[in-house]
Amino acid sequence: MPITAPITAHTPSAAFERLLTIMDDLRINCPWDKKQTLESLRHLTIEETYELSDAILSGDMDEIKKELGDIMLHLVFYSRIASETDDFNITGVLNGICDKLINRHPHIYSDTIVANEEDVKRNWEQIKLKEGNKSVLGGVPASLPALVKASRIQEKARGVGFDWDNKDQVWAKVEEELQEFKDEFNHVNEADIDREKAEGEFGDLLFSLINYARFININPEDALEKTNRKFIKRFQYLEGKASENGKQLQDMTLAEMDVFWNEAKKV
Known part of the structure; x- marks a missing residue:
């Protein structure tokens, strides 16, 4: 006997309940869904995230909507799997993010005063340290693509005041790194080039360019x-x-x- 599918919902809460019900049905009755684990879903979630990124860059709103649904399914799927071992459930996940947002926005939910976006970012990083983070950079995932990671590292360092004063200083650093990179290849004999050092200088050049992009509000990725x-x-x-x-x-x-x-x- 087929299972009666839950009807289309017309409110956010009812639509979310519909998804949870479908997830329960699939986990119990579908051979593929029953087999999945946190680990087996991981690479699929990464793929879905890149598909969402593609849709955003294409400006395709219908595709963005579809990809958001796919990612939402994955979040519910992970929570359903974890609930089977009593590690956590979707209610705990949702309350957890709500509590974090309330705690990290004291200028909204408490009496902290902020003047601008930079104050908000600075408070955010300070609160994370109070929550137990040993380093401002500790929250940057090790597996992030290098370009994205460089941007996040620089943003987080800026959040605690470790930054240049103006873009002219940053551009001077770009020119300095470019010259150091060129110097590594300024040899008549190719065999005299230290490839490892040259690679390091190229990395420094890229890092400084990403920093400059941040100063002029360009997302390098x-x-x-x-x-x-x-x-x-x-x-x-x-x-x-x-x-x-x-x-x-x-x-x-x-x-x-x-x-x-x-x-x-x-x-």
Whole structure:
């Protein structure tokens, strides 16, 4: 006998209850859902997060809505699995985040006075230290992609006042790091280049550029991803034009490819 599906809800609380009911049904009756563990869902959650990121960058609101639903399902799924071993449940998860938000917004729920967004961030980091964090940087996940991690490290350091005074100082640091990186390759003999040191200087250069981006309110991850997409679009235009002319890219000169590449910039 099929199970009666819960009807469409029209309030946030009822819609959430509907999802919980469906999750219970699937966990009990679906062979695939019954097999899942916290570990088996992990890589799927990462994939869903990247799909949401793609949808946001594309500005596709219908797709964003769908991907948010997928992630919401995963959050409920994790909580359902944990409830089976009495570790925690969805009620505890929701109350936990509510309590944290109340505690970390004393300018809303208590008598703390803030002047601006920077005061809010500074208070947030100080409260986290009082909650038991041994380091301001302790909350930065080790497995974050390096570009995102650099941004988070810099934001958190700024939250406790460890930062440059103005963007001119940061740009001077970029130029300094660029020169140090160039110096590592300023050898007539390639064999004299210390590759490990050069890699370190390149990392310092990237870190300083990310810092400058933060000062001028550019998200470096978003900026680089938009450039990636732009390059892909133009390169695929180049491939298409080459094919139309019965050519393979590897058989074309760079000058020939540049003709189509410049066309792609106008499309």
